[in-house]
Amino acid sequence: MTDAVSITRDLVRCPSVTPADAGALGVLEDLLKAAGFTTHRVTFSEAGYPDVDNLYARIGSEGPHITFAGHTDVVPPGDESAWSVGAFSGEVRDGVLYGRGAVDMKGGIACSVAAVLEHLAANDGKPRSDGKGSISFLITGDEEDVSINGTIKLLQWAAARGEKFDHCVLGEPSNVETLGDTIKVGRRGSQSGTLHVEGLQGHVAYPHRASNPVPDISRLIVAISDEPLDHGSAQFQASNLEFTSVDVGNTANNVIPGQARARFNIRYNDNHTQASLRELVETRLAKACGNRIRAHIVWEPSNSNVFVTKPGPFTDLAVSAIEEVTGRKPELSTSGGTSDARFISSYCPVIEFGLVGQTMHQVDERVPVADLEKLTKVYRGILARYFA
Template identity: 50%
Template sequence: MSAAPFSPVDPVDLTARLIRCPSVTPADAGALDLAAALLEEAGFAVTRIPRNGVPNLFARWGARDATRRFGFNGHTDVVPVGDGAAWQRDPFGGEIVDGVLWGRGATDMKSGVAAFLAAAVDFVRRTPPADGAVVVTLTGDEEGPARDGTRAILDWMAAQGEGMDVCLVGEPTCPEALGQMMKVGRRGSITAYITAQGVQGHVAYPHRARNPLHGLTALLGRLVTWPLDAGTAHFDPSSLQITTIDCGNPANNVIPAEARATLNIRFNDAHTGTSLSEWLRSHAAAVEEETGIRLSLRTEISGESFLTAPGDFTELVAAAVEAETGLRPEASTSGGTSDARFIKDLCPVVEFGLVGQTMHQVDERVPTAQIETLKAIYGRILAQYFA
């Protein structure tokens, strides 16, 4: 007996409706309501998982203990629009002009969310797997601190006995053409906040003062010239970047009492966040001894480096992308961080999505044809996974 006919979900229309929800982190503005309604209508069991004011959603079609459980992950929150007057189109209008969809989140990543929601709903309606489950996890805290988003969902899943055997994250991954690249890992990220404590005084009498900037700049100079590594088999060399130096001193004839700096290291699998914290502290201790300037240091590790090893899952994604686009995606670990850094502790994770050229920019936009192709790719991945 054939399945009852149904109308496929239009991923372009769904993306436009999501864009019209001004869900700047951590506001939801109705975005998760749209997703929940679509999933519930298709038979998904939907659970809201708010934590500390952050909206999150977990949805599962099929049994909790299914033999095969395929997961999608994404976020509905977006970054601020910046100067709204600089936009050619309403950043929350979701307008389609000459085959291009405009708005904040068009690329990062309401289009990816819409594409995998549409693919998942159509799949379970058309060819529901007898022994499988499809899981969708959505957060409103990816562009923000990321403490109460996907982390909260994973904590809840562990407590409830929920799981995923593989997970696809719909972040934009392609540099110039859809199909060019998928992410099979990410560098880790550690931020260091450094405070140098000296003694304030008159610049004409330096012997009566101790300049904290001299100790701070000595440390920073040492760190930026120290080679961390030359790269590894799957990762580029680690990168240390100073992001700010400040002492809050408006006077040109006063030695300040205190100075601060912040730096970030994006690191490969030659390091861990802990090893880099120790490395930073050892250099701070050495400069403190040399200069007499007291240097204190606080670190925040937002994610460790990871790699999803080549195997059945990475090949499945690559083959589906190539079948729909004609391009064999490069398996890359480049770029920033994503919520894949949390999911990798649960199951193998791969990221694939749209071309990311306009993400976070004024006039963020995407050709509608790319959204339709992305849905086809996700649908093919589901069909092959459960074949």
Template identity: 45%
Template sequence: MTTDPVELTRRLVRCPSVTPEEGGALELLAAELSAAGFACTRVDRNGTANLFARWGARGHPKTFGFNGHTDVVPVGDAAAWTMDPFGAEEADGWLYGRGATDMKSGVAAFAAAAIDLVTETPPDGAVILTITGDEEGPAKDGTVAILDWMKDQGEAMALCLVGEPTCPKRLGDMMKIGRRGSVSAFFTATGIQGHVAYPHKAANPVAAMAKLIDRLSAAVLDEGNDHFDPSTLAVTTFDTGNPATNVIPASCRATVNIRFNDIHTSDSLAAWLGEQMAEVAAETGIGFDMTTAVSGESFLTPPGPLSDMIARAAEAETGIVPELSTSGGTSDARFVKDHCPVVEFGLVGHRMHQVDERVETAQIPKLKAIYARILREYFAQ
């Protein structure tokens, strides 16, 4: 009997696994996978729940890996939902619930495909699932923790498919072969507080910060390349915390975020930001400080065997050849890329994180069929 990915999705959605709560989702997956012969290990770290599951011999050179997450973002205004956020209710061909799109359906589809493969036609090789409960949160103790544990245990994937939603309009229309990096810079400008009627007795950090932000906003970081759009810089905060209209404040803060392609690294961008800041400090006499936070580096898995295999499977099941893209935000592929080649492919994602999040029910078994084709082709090679 084949494994029903829709029913497995329903059961997962009914688990209230809002980050950082496990909610029973990983326990459910571990039970299903263990029954099919997978060796399952909880790799929890600092209160974050993670699951590692392997079928086949450890260290087999032909090991297909899958990465996903069962944690979900908060419901938000529950009264705005027309369906129970954790009810997994169906209506008009849609399955509703938080995580239905991002990404319990993807996890269910791959788990179902993997279970059927190893129970019906056991391959010469191994299948690994790495499922985290920390993708929607800080992402410090999720996939990173699993990969750290794998290194210590001598576990390895030859390649990895991340099942995040990747398709903008129709199942099969896009896969992600890389991602932009993300670095945020936090600036503080410090001057001298004073009365606005006597500006010569003060040193206004607001004007200096405005000059810096204008300079950064006007900069062209690059023109993009064959696989990436141009890098972008966005101003996300500009604040003094000053409620008075007759006081020049002593300090001012601003934050920018850069989403960058593989022309840059976070270090090179931090150095550039520091240079711009130093120039404005010298021009204005205002003191500046900067700290940075990196969410991930830009990376690319060059088109090749893995992306070709995914494209063939998607076209066979949907009639669509996926576009190779590096658009969008960050994902846990930014961690997996240091372990093995990685590509992302999953369902249509435009309903994720929304009120009444939902997935077209018929697309879940179709995604399972794509994943099953990928697995069969990989182990037939």
């Protein structure tokens, strides 16, 4: 069966908890091969990380080239006894399909595949009636964990083969309350670090022989995070720096610790680059330390840079297709966390539009069958407009 509900069910029945594939990519590969796609199963490796299977499939050899991206890996189901149905059953009850990945994001992938198959069937097996145009799929099994051997390497592999993408639709669950309310057109960047403050360990009864880093790190936390990083931009909310833990590694109540550490994360907008952001925080730290406090920041490597797909013909045709099917004009949003769109944005403009994300990662993750059918129609509308 090539409808979205059947494809979602078949994918959900593959227990593809990262990095396991469990047959999920095979389900898609079989469907796409039968429709005339050239497919490639690509496995990437890196020392210290599990090998990951990925799938690239393309039909057509000319532009314009639209690619649908997504991931078939899922988070663990948690306590399976707490589920109303089997976590990997794909069971439909009262018009709702249950299972881990139904929303995030096997359902979105299923809708894009079903839409593409319907589009090709209506065009004699071609992306466009005149024979031009290309459609492809970039599917990874490494999004829910470290994202080392997935989309970022699949894109590099495709680029090395001469593949060029004009636009991308990523089927992540972008909608907040109801299908059609939100298109994600960008994401803030993410940068983490650890603030280290040096002291001098000693006995609490003799504080003059020690240097307590706890009051110092408290002052520095306030100095670094109290003043806003910015006030937002045209398409992004304000950047924010949040301290997430403070630790001195001390179990004794009569010992002044020798060091204190505080971890933090920054979600930043297009007012900053990664380099300028680090410089801003380091400048605040130096000013607050003066000549007395000894402190430094250890920055964590980050590939979560800020990006935005600005409004234009591509976003316009997506909005039009969504409004036609759902009756809603979606908001173009840059809110939320990170996704593989941060990698894709270096290769082509990308938007995220998928299902409603309210139950993703939860027990009894589920999607109304009606939403799967509507999302398929939206993708059909995008394809029709794209190749018009």
